[in-house]
Amino acid sequence: MLLGTQCVNDAGHLEIGGCDVVDLARRFGTPLYVVDEAFLRDNLRRYKQAFAERYPAETTVYYAAKAFLITAMVRVIDQEGLSLDVASGGELHTALAAGFPPERIILHGNYKSEGELRAALEAGVGRIVVDNFFELRRLNALAAETGRVQPVLIRVTPGIDPHTHRRIRTGQEDTKFGINISDGSALEAIGEALDFPNLNLLGIHCHIGSQLLDSKSHEDAIEVMVAFLAQIRETTGRALEELNIGGGLGVRYLPEHKPPTYEEFADTVCATLKRFLKQYDLEPPRLSQEPGRALVAETGTTLYTIGPTKRVNITEDPGSRTYVSVDGGMSDNPRPQLYDAVYTAMVANRAGQPRDQVVTVAGKHCETDLMITDIALGDTDIGDILAVQSTGAYNHAMASNYNRFPRSTVVFVRDGEADVVYERETLDDLLRQDRIPARLAARAS
Numbered sequence: 001m002l003l004g005t006q007c008v009n010d011a012g013h014l015e016i017g018g019c020d021v022v023d024l025a026r027r028f029g030t031p032l033y034v035v036d037e038a039f040l041r042d043n044l045r046r047y048k049q050a051f052a053e054r055y056p057a058e059t060t061v062y063y064a065a066k067a068f069l070i071t072a073m074v075r076v077i078d079q080e081g082l083s084l085d086v087a088s089g090g091e092l093h094t095a096l097a098a099g100f101p102p103e104r105i106i107l108h109g110n111y112k113s114e115g116e117l118r119a120a121l122e123a124g125v126g127r128i129v130v131d132n133f134f135e136l137r138r139l140n141a142l143a144a145e146t147g148r149v150q151p152v153l154i155r156v157t158p159g160i161d162p163h164t165h166r167r168i169r170t171g172q173e174d175t176k177f178g179i180n181i182s183d184g185s186a187l188e189a190i191g192e193a194l195d196f197p198n199l200n201l202l203g204i205h206c207h208i209g210s211q212l213l214d215s216k217s218h219e220d221a222i223e224v225m226v227a228f229l230a231q232i233r234e235t236t237g238r239a240l241e242e243l244n245i246g247g248g249l250g251v252r253y254l255p256e257h258k259p260p261t262y263e264e265f266a267d268t269v270c271a272t273l274k275r276f277l278k279q280y281d282l283e284p285p286r287l288s289q290e291p292g293r294a295l296v297a298e299t300g301t302t303l304y305t306i307g308p309t310k311r312v313n314i315t316e317d318p319g320s321r322t323y324v325s326v327d328g329g330m331s332d333n334p335r336p337q338l339y340d341a342v343y344t345a346m347v348a349n350r351a352g353q354p355r356d357q358v359v360t361v362a363g364k365h366c367e368t369d370l371m372i373t374d375i376a377l378g379d380t381d382i383g384d385i386l387a388v389q390s391t392g393a394y395n396h397a398m399a400s401n402y403n404r405f406p407r408s409t410v411v412f413v414r415d416g417e418a419d420v421v422y423e424r425e426t427l428d429d430l431l432r433q434d435r436i437p438a439r440l441a442a443r444a445s
């Protein structure tokens with residue numbers, strides 16, 4: 001599986017963005033996150049265009065920042081003309097510090113603190129997605145205090161169960177996110193919002209889950225959302241102008257994953273939307289979305305240096321297992337531990353070799369920390385460079401300092417050039433927040 005600008009060069013090494021990754025590993029050290037900038041920009045443009053071409057009204061693509069956010073990423077999103085979905089005060093701060101226009105920011109969260117709501121109001125963010133009744137009332141009061149009329153959407157739960165890992169399902173009724181449609185609470189919230197003088201209710205929002213490898217759940221959600229827009233018009237007389245269907249489109253982690261292309265996904269979403277809008281006799285609302293994973297996951301590759309290999313005899317089939325250790329693990333990619341996430345990889349300095357040996361890739365943390373179980377990788381040796389693919393989403397963003405690992409460097413590569421966009425933390429960075437109260441200052445003599 002080669003993604004984006006990935007290819008195997010004459011030396012038999014993996015190349016990304018015209019850079020030999022073995023050179024990158026030598027130059028920047030490992031673990032190293034490599035982002036394929038041309039591929040990333042192409043994704044952003046194509047996703048935007050796929051919907052703009054197929055939908056009769058305005059379309060907005062908010063990149064879901066939580067998938068991967070650093071200042072350089074904000075710049076790319078801005079340059080490509082996308083909008084930005086932030087879900088915390090920290091993400092908002094990063095976006096604003098990078099100079100991102102606040103009117104193109106949407107704020108999410110099931111528990112936005114008063115500080116976060118105030119920061120969003122003061123910055124003048126374009127949309128706040130209200131998650132619950134408590135927030136609805138508080139936001140109206142805070143907006144009144146700051147003398148603003150805040151544009152909002154209300155997050156509703158369509159009652160769709162997308163068939164994806166239980167920790168990344170959010171559209172079913174039993175969830176902490178949003179307000180249920182089926183029991184009438186969502187309609188009640190709409191009624192309240194319309195009456196609040198300091199809120200401008202633009203529309204409704206849903207996000208049903210992540211890593212969805214077909215469009216079925218989105219189709220089901222669209223049907224429920226359009227029916228709900230019709231119900232709102234009927235009971236309140238108001239035709240809401242905006243429908244936000246969240247993110248969720250899946251990506252290729254393994255060669256056998258076949259998510260719809262952006263164009264296929266846009267075909268399905270837009271056709272489904274047009275069909276139900278017609279059925280309920282509604283004018284097309286503005287269509288907004290918040291893809292995260294689908295835009296960035298495949299553009300990232302993580303490089304590791306292979307360390308000791310161990311073959312252990314086991315009583316079950318196949319009688320033995322070979323553990324290949326790498327110099328990272330759950331601190332730079334917690335997804336295998338969190339969601340049983342699967343990945344593929346290649347030995348980057350022998351990218352063309354036959355994959356005739358099955359091994360298990362283990363991280364170096366003091367936990368089981370398995371990164372890839374039973375992968376056909378071929379020969380490996382100490383010092384080889386392992387390239388794990390599709391690590392662009394929810395890897396750097398979820399990285400921790402567990403075991404006191406410094407967070408790793410991120411480089412953007414393009415046209416043979418590599419630029420650091422996140423500097424590897426140092427051992428001293430790990431001590432930066434530590435404080436010694438006086439009673440702990442004395443050392444044992």
Ligand SMILES: *Cc1c(COP(=O)(O)O)cnc(C)c1O
Pocket residue numbers: 064066067085108207209210211246247248249290291292293294
């Ligand atoms: C996580 C999230 C997204 C992005 O999800 P992806 O699966 O990465 O596309 C979009 N909107 C909301 C509200 C989210 O919580």
